[in-house]
Amino acid sequence: MKAKDTVKKMGMTEAIQTIKSAKTIALFCHINPDCDTICSALALKLSLDKLGKTVHVFCDGEMKNGVDRVFKSELVNRDRSIDRYDLCAAIDCGDRNRVGSYYSLFKNGFTTLCIDHHKQTDNFAKVNYVESFAGATAELIYSLIVKIDASLIDSHIATLLYTALVTDTGNFSFSNTGERTLRIASELLRFGVNNSDISYVFYKEIRLPVFKLKARAIGKAQFFENDKIGVITFEKEDFEATGTTSADSSNIVNELINISGVEIAVSITEVKPHSYKLSVRTGKKADASEIAGAFGGGGHKNAAGFMMNGFLGNVIDDVLKVCKDNL
Numbered sequence: 001m002k003a004k005d006t007v008k009k010m011g012m013t014e015a016i017q018t019i020k021s022a023k024t025i026a027l028f029c030h031i032n033p034d035c036d037t038i039c040s041a042l043a044l045k046l047s048l049d050k051l052g053k054t055v056h057v058f059c060d061g062e063m064k065n066g067v068d069r070v071f072k073s074e075l076v077n078r079d080r081s082i083d084r085y086d087l088c089a090a091i092d093c094g095d096r097n098r099v100g101s102y103y104s105l106f107k108n109g110f111t112t113l114c115i116d117h118h119k120q121t122d123n124f125a126k127v128n129y130v131e132s133f134a135g136a137t138a139e140l141i142y143s144l145i146v147k148i149d150a151s152l153i154d155s156h157i158a159t160l161l162y163t164a165l166v167t168d169t170g171n172f173s174f175s176n177t178g179e180r181t182l183r184i185a186s187e188l189l190r191f192g193v194n195n196s197d198i199s200y201v202f203y204k205e206i207r208l209p210v211f212k213l214k215a216r217a218i219g220k221a222q223f224f225e226n227d228k229i230g231v232i233t234f235e236k237e238d239f240e241a242t243g244t245t246s247a248d249s250s251n252i253v254n255e256l257i258n259i260s261g262v263e264i265a266v267s268i269t270e271v272k273p274h275s276y277k278l279s280v281r282t283g284k285k286a287d288a289s290e291i292a293g294a295f296g297g298g299g300h301k302n303a304a305g306f307m308m309n310g311f312l313g314n315v316i317d318d319v320l321k322v323c324k325d326n327l
Helices: 002-021 035-049 096-107 137-152 155-168 179-189 195-203 208-219 236-242 288-293 312-326
Strands: 024-028 054-058 087-091 111-116 127-130 222-224 229-234 264-272 275-282 303-309
Touching (some): 002 087, 002 111, 002 137, 035 054, 155 179, 222 312, 275 288, 275 312, 303 312
Parallel strands (some): 024 087, 229 264
Antiparallel strands (some): 222 229, 275 303
16 A cells, blocks of 8 residues: 555645646546546636636537536636647546547647546656546545645535546445545535535436436347346437437446346447447446457446447447457
8 A cells, every 4th residue: 555655645746746837727628528527627727726827628528417517617618828838737538539639739738747547547648647546536636736725625616526526436336436535525525515416416317308318228228148238329319309419328327237137238329420439337247447448448447438430230249249258
């Protein structure tokens, strides 16, 4: 454990020094953004704003429903008035491709920083603060803010960080939920975070169109390998029939992994013709990050994602081969 602590301390120290020395900062969220990347970036932005720094947030992707309940979307992709930032920081990005279309802006920074908790992080920045054992990147962001100046955290920032923790740990149910995760969550609650409302918005509340999409998709779910692998698909006609978008399909895959006996659950979402976003959830006997890694994606042991191109039938066949090998 001491070795991990040493690595963690060095990464944090370098990250803090890099942040403090920069006057203009660009924060980059990953493509197909989730709450951890968006909320962590915004929490850091709002904290650094208080120190008089110029901080802009960029994200190549559509925000998931519910995220706009805890932040104002106009804070993202609002500015592009600076050609070269003192510091460009990738938040929750396992590799450079996760930055998406903004990578050219990222790599142009005088200094680059990566703050992440994925075990496949390829250390693509000049400075890398990575803890693969963290429950969420929000844990690292919280630690950074506290070290810089604990008084920077207010109710809004605490709510952003708490939301990131809740959503990236499956409401504190995933195996990546550690002692520090729960301790930080407890500390954030002291700022008046409405934890019950956040859990309701992201894990219980469902709009009627999304309910119809969910019912439609579950009705055509397929199971393989003696029902150990479940596959759910979302195609263009599903979204058109229910008045939803691809963003509404997130987390429905959890319905499959919650089925007794299912070890791997895969959702395949059409984002444009012959282009699909895949999300993988696994139980105790499989590794989602290994499955995603076979296709250039990444994530965690129990939750990961990637993109694939081709005909739907071929995509399903290719994914099933890797899933079977992983079992």
